[in-house]
Amino acid sequence: MSDTMFGSGNHQWVCPNDRQLALRAKLHTGWSVHTFQTEKQRKTQVLNKRELDIILSVIHRAEQLDLIEQHRIGRLMERLENMRRSAVGNGLSQCLLCGEALGLLGTPSVLCFDCCKKVCTKCGIETACNQKRAQWLCKICSEQREVWKRSGAWFYKALPKYIHPEKDSFMDRRPVIEREEQPVARSVPITYTWAHRKVDSSESDSSDSELSDASSDRKTFVSASIKRRHSALSESSGSVPLTPLQSILSSPSRASFLSESHSSLGSERSSLAPAPEDEDTDQGRTSLSAPVLRRAGSQRSSSSSSSSAPATASSATETGREKNDNDDDLDRAFSAASASASASALPPPSRKEEEPDMEGYDSDDSTTLGTLDFSLLYDQENNALHCTINKAKGLKPMDHNGLSDPYVKLHLLPGASKANKLRTKTLRNTLNPVWSETLTYYGITDEDMVRKTLRISVCDEDKFRHNEFIGETRIPLKKLKPNQTKNFYNCLEKQLPIDKTDDKSLEERGRIMISLKYSSQKCGLVVGIIRCAHLAAMDANGFSDPYVKTYLKPDENKKSKHKTAVKKKTLNPEFNEEFFYEIKYTELSKKTLEVTVWDYDIGKSNDFIGGVSLGINANGERLKHWFDCLKNKDKKIERWHTLTNELPGSGFND
């Protein structure tokens, strides 16, 4: 029965069919399977922090767009209202719009199809309807129809939420909006929407003058209507259509995944508003993500200290606004403010390059990893490979704030020594970084050019954690022609399995000998790190300073980390250290042992040499080793394992 109701197996993820829906309806259980979920099922469906962040960033983006749209519709409405207001005739004996006397002696008139009022032929528009006979509309009704179309009201059968142009000037100070609706626009001739094609030029001229009349009229009514607007606003905010986010939130059961964040989303919604609210948002965010790092929390709380900067920013914007209604001045004030807020974090030239990129805004996207723009030049004479990293676009956000601190790393494959690793500087808080840096490999031979592949990876620098990999792209150097710059504009991809592209690298990381013993007497697992061999050289001197870390995962208490001593300047270190994990035998089979080898560096980040995971999810020799250990209690089993280049699990980011 439950299968019929909820589907089984794979079908669990397929939406219910008609019959299921009908059944559910009969049983009054609701439409969704979720109402019947067990707690466990529910848990698996709860979105994790990263997913939430991604979704919230999309929602945020959508809200910005919505807001602009609401303003656009607001302007459409305002224009329509102005037309109505400036109509002077009665629509019977006079033209509804211009008030000219109609009738036998006066101007010829037509009847508006929509409002059934009379207008003169100048103020009417003939529409070629799909019906054969022509139809006349007064300009107001024509505009009304146009507004209906443009706002999407034709579809939703009602006007969507909109924001009246004047309102936000004192209601919400959103920097985004402030500029686009500078009064300047009003003094410029406006073409009515219906003036597009039907109306001849003389008419559109008259409409312009009509409009400027209307706008001068407006000044008088503005003050009168301010009060009305005020109340209109509160009314409108009370009767707005639901944004999807609101509707998710409005039904409590739906919002199970967001429930914690309800309040924070509230501030999120208004997060276009100036900075002081940011703090709330931050805290809200932190609280909505239960498993957030303590460190991250403290990092955030320190942000309150810097929140004064944006506060001045917004006040600067305001003063700029009060003093002059001039676009340019406001621009300056605004950019100055934003510059002071962003301080030196981002070099101004790179901002310049980013901003005019329209497409960049529209198509930035959290599901892709981003694109990388770079060029390569092999200078045959000097045996140099110049890699110019220009910029990246639409990088996947890696940090809590929806941004990343990206840098680019270059490797020549095969081979994983520090000598062939190059990197750019890190740019802070951007998804569209512009590095414009040239990194050069010297001593590249023609043979290298045939044999080697350049791996370009973009990573997110994290102060408190391991740097996170964002995406990479690989260029076989044989694609390049000597002394010829080749430009690339590649989509970043997920980390490619190394063994596919170069089998050698697997072996090049080296091997490790591990012993495993489950001691039933001590009731725990004894992990022995015996030695490593042929480790990859990570230091320029051709050696590494290796040490080994072990974790037993999943690792609830984060206490499972053990480290060996560092062996200096060797590729074949002998450790002979044993670590003990107290654990029940039954629990052990669910665990995975992660062993990683690192090159210790003073003053720099330690380099990952290689790793190996032993556990039920491993395969080949590693699985066998784990199995043999489980099967043979109290027996020490020693095996060699080849180190792989993958950082096992996500554990290193925790």
Added chain:
Amino acid sequence: MDLSRRKRFVQNGSSPISAVRPHLEGRTEGSSAHTLEMAKADHRFGQRDGSDQNFDYMFKLLIIGNSSVGKTSFLFRYADDSFSNSFVSTVGIDFKVKTVYRNDKRVKLQIWDTAGQERYRTITTAYYRGAMGFILMYDITNEESFNAVQDWATQIKTYSWDNAQVILVGNKCDMADERVIPVEKGKHLADQLGFEYYEASAKENINVRQVFERLVDIICVKMSERVDTDPSVVSGAKTTRLSDKPTQLPQNCC
């Protein structure tokens, strides 16, 4: 190791404070970029009239279908003309914006890409309400995705506005060798459901633009039908505003 990390920190000359800047900066950056974008758009079209934001109509479209049928790829092909073989499962929802010029009008499309996975269904269905057009997609090499079309159609009926337009798209038509759903079968189902039908390939860029343009055309036709032939809709409902009571939403859903 911690020690070395801290050192690196100092080396880079960045103080911990800079780590908190993202928010503020991110915001101003985004907004100023935006204003600039609009200023630019205005400039380009020689219109300072803010009300004409470089487009005439705004249509909201939604792409739905089982996981991994190629919704995201389809959108990327259309919006960015890019394609990647790697599969990245969409998290929840996402959208792109593209402006097209159809029938002498500039139509701004906000195209929502949804996750096919059930676990995001709560979020994705919430966006059905706003969508004027749907692209319901299946994978011609994946029978299960085809069998689910009926269910997706039901979802549309359940959650969308009643006059939303739908196009059924069989994606991955480049993979002829692995085809399991013949064209006729897709066509037949589309007829049954009353949808238009296309086979397309995001990878080979077959019919991608056509699908979107067709959908835009259909919506345009519906729009004029609605407004020009039934003016009562416009004038009669002049004062109606959408209410925020989700009365039309199924109350019991997840």
